[in-house]
Amino acid sequence: MVIDGKKIAEEMLAEVAEEVKKLSKLPRLAAILVGDDGGSLKFLELKKKAAEKIGIDFRLYEFPADITTQKLRKEIVSIAKAGVNHGVLIELPLPAHINTQYILNAIPQEKDVDVLSERAQGTFFARLEAKLLGVGRSLILPPAVEAVKTIFKKYDINLKGKKCAIFGYGLLVGKPISHWLASQGATVSIINEFTPNPAELSRHADIIVAGTGQEGLIAEEMVKEEAVVIDFGKDVDFEPIAKKASLITPPIGGVGPIVIAAVLKNLLALCKIQEK
Amino acid sequence: MVIDGKKIAEEMLAEVAEEVKKLSKLPRLAAILVGDDGGSLKFLELKKKAAEKIGIDFRLYEFPADITTQKLRKEIVSIAKAGVNHGVLIELPLPAHINTQYILNAIPQEKDVDVLSERAQGTFFARLEAKLLGVGRSLILPPAVEAVKTIFKKYDINLKGKKCAIFGYGLLVGKPISHWLASQGATVSIINEFTPNPAELSRHADIIVAGTGQEGLIAEEMVKEEAVVIDFGKDVDFEPIAKKASLITPPIGGVGPIVIAAVLKNLLALCKIQEK
Numbered sequence: 208m209v210i211d212g213k214k215i216a217e218e219m220l221a222e223v224a225e226e227v228k229k230l231s232k233l234p235r236l237a238a239i240l241v242g243d244d245g246g247s248l249k250f251l252e253l254k255k256k257a258a259e260k261i262g263i264d265f266r267l268y269e270f271p272a273d274i275t276t277q278k279l280r281k282e283i284v285s286i287a288k289a290g291v292n293h294g295v296l297i298e299l300p301l302p303a304h305i306n307t308q309y310i311l312n313a314i315p316q317e318k319d320v321d322v323l324s325e326r327a328q329g330t331f332f333a334r335l336e337a338k339l340l341g342v343g344r345s346l347i348l349p350p351a352v353e354a355v356k357t358i359f360k361k362y363d364i365n366l367k368g369k370k371c372a373i374f375g376y377g378l379l380v381g382k383p384i385s386h387w388l389a390s391q392g393a394t395v396s397i398i399n400e401f402t403p404n405p406a407e408l409s410r411h412a413d414i415i416v417a418g419t420g421q422e423g424l425i426a427e428e429m430v431k432e433e434a435v436v437i438d439f440g441k442d443v444d445f446e447p448i449a450k451k452a453s454l455i456t457p458p459i460g461g462v463g464p465i466v467i468a469a470v471l472k473n474l475l476a477l478c479k480i481q482e483k
Numbered sequence: 484m485v486i487d488g489k490k491i492a493e494e495m496l497a498e499v500a501e502e503v504k505k506l507s508k509l510p511r512l513a514a515i516l517v518g519d520d521g522g523s524l525k526f527l528e529l530k531k532k533a534a535e536k537i538g539i540d541f542r543l544y545e546f547p548a549d550i551t552t553q554k555l556r557k558e559i560v561s562i563a564k565a566g567v568n569h570g571v572l573i574e575l576p577l578p579a580h581i582n583t584q585y586i587l588n589a590i591p592q593e594k595d596v597d598v599l600s601e602r603a604q605g606t607f608f609a610r611l612e613a614k615l616l617g618v619g620r621s622l623i624l625p626p627a628v629e630a631v632k633t634i635f636k637k638y639d640i641n642l643k644g645k646k647c648a649i650f651g652y653g654l655l656v657g658k659p660i661s662h663w664l665a666s667q668g669a670t671v672s673i674i675n676e677f678t679p680n681p682a683e684l685s686r687h688a689d690i691i692v693a694g695t696g697q698e699g700l701i702a703e704e705m706v707k708e709e710a711v712v713i714d715f716g717k718d719v720d721f722e723p724i725a726k727k728a729s730l731i732t733p734p735i736g737g738v739g740p741i742v743i744a745a746v747l748k749n750l751l752a753l754c755k756i757q758e759k
Contacts, residue, residue, distance in 0.1 A: 308610055325605040327605070329605020396673075401668045401670070402670040
């Protein structure tokens with residue numbers, strides 16, 4: 208079955224919209240764009256559209272591609288300080304001369320909708336969900352993790368004992384999803400560009416998560432019958448694999464809209480914490 | 484070849500001892516023991532012995548097994564605040580009624596020799612080593628990671644493209660080592676108690692890291708010829724596997740002493756930061 212990401216996202220957004228109405232203030236998401244990369248602009252347009260649809264104010268802050276790391280850091284600190292901005296996201300990638308992690312660390316944890324600062328990553332890596340509740344602080348998950356969690360919940364997929372093949376170990380997809388799957392009791396194999404024979408691992412996998420951005424990396428013979436295939440990077444040869452997979456995300460209208468909905472769900476959770 | 488962990492640890496300690504002499508103050512490691520578990524006491528004795536041998540002051544703080552989380556947290560905050568304590572470690576496991584992560588978070592990052600607070604874990608998970616240097620803050624690695632790194636460096640093992648099977652995903656061994664190996668370009672498979680057929684993954688592995696504490700979990704037929712086997716938990720059936728492995732840590736005098744040396748190496752690095 209092909210997963211209808213748009214529909215799942217709409218369901219998530221409808222739930223968020225209901226909660227947004229109950230807030231005492233209009234929630235605002237501040238988005239930072241450095242340079243004028245077409246792909247980044249397009250993603251931000253989609254985020255803006257989804258936000259405004261459910262009553263969230265979206266404010267875009269643009270900076271030139273040649274801004275220095277120090278100047279950008281200062282700007283973000285001041286954007287994050289503003290009480291009207293309840294969440295801050297930095298559209299990645301940043302230009303190569305910028306120290307990306309240092310910039311991401313300028314977002315305080317209580318406004319970090321993408322869970323990318325060292326602080327937010329620390330909370331995510333240190334605490335499993337169940338334990339968290341005991342501490343009384345609410346956990347938001349990295350948006351890609353929230354997206355796969357939502358899909359697995361919707362289709363009632365139990366992760367314990369499942370063999371997972373993860374293609375790529377990047378900041379946004381591979382790293383957080385690998386950790387989350389392992390913490391849920393899945394058997395996780397992390398595959399990268401140096402892996403001698405990726406098929407050897409992937410063709411036994413019950414679940415494949417791909418996030419490399421390399422088109423056509425995953426060919427039909429690398430996927431077993433009835434596998435679940437979640438494709439963040441258009442890595443998957445969709446047509447033939449869709450015939451084998453029990454569940455698969457399409458390259459358009461797949462995980463993308465769900466990830467955007469997850470960002471807004473995180474914003475809502477952080478707004479609630481800030482209201483307290 | 485059987486790895487002589489004692490010898491490697493002595494080499495590490497000799498290097499640390501040289502640097503300790505150059506410090507302006509006597510470095511002190513504060514160790515916290517809750518309850519009177521025999522295993523924990525034994526480990527602390529070994530840490531004390533290694534520390535004192537190289538001119539590091541070791542101070543043991545003991546608390547009763549029935550101490551509350553809140554009381555213990557307060558005590559640790561005050562121990563960590565004391566300028567004479569340059570590093571703080573909490574011997575794990577803590578009694579079941581204690582919220583372990585909350586207690587670990589009481590150690591400030593600049594004194595966290597075990598890299599277990601959320602902050603320290605965040606830095607470790609967010610930054611790869613190379614990038615870190617650019618930020619000007621020195622990175623210490625979780626002691627188990629420093630131990631495997633030391634072994635791989637000594638035996639000139641290049642991790643890119645190596646298939647690794649990690650048994651267990653615990654706080655001290657499996658989780659940080661899986662992340663570090665993946666960030667070094669290794670292909671990492673994380674195996675747990677729900678994995679349907681661990682041998683399927685481990686018998687293809689170039690490197691096996693075991694940290695479950697389940698004696699005899701890894702049998703001879705699960706290991707390929709010439710594999711490198713690093714055993715943190717006495718998980719490995721040593722005698723027969725030693726005959727096949729190209730490199731293996733013994734159950735006694737294996738990784739244990741190297742991990743202790745890594746803790747003291749971390750203390751030295753943190754002392755230097757505090758001197759600045």
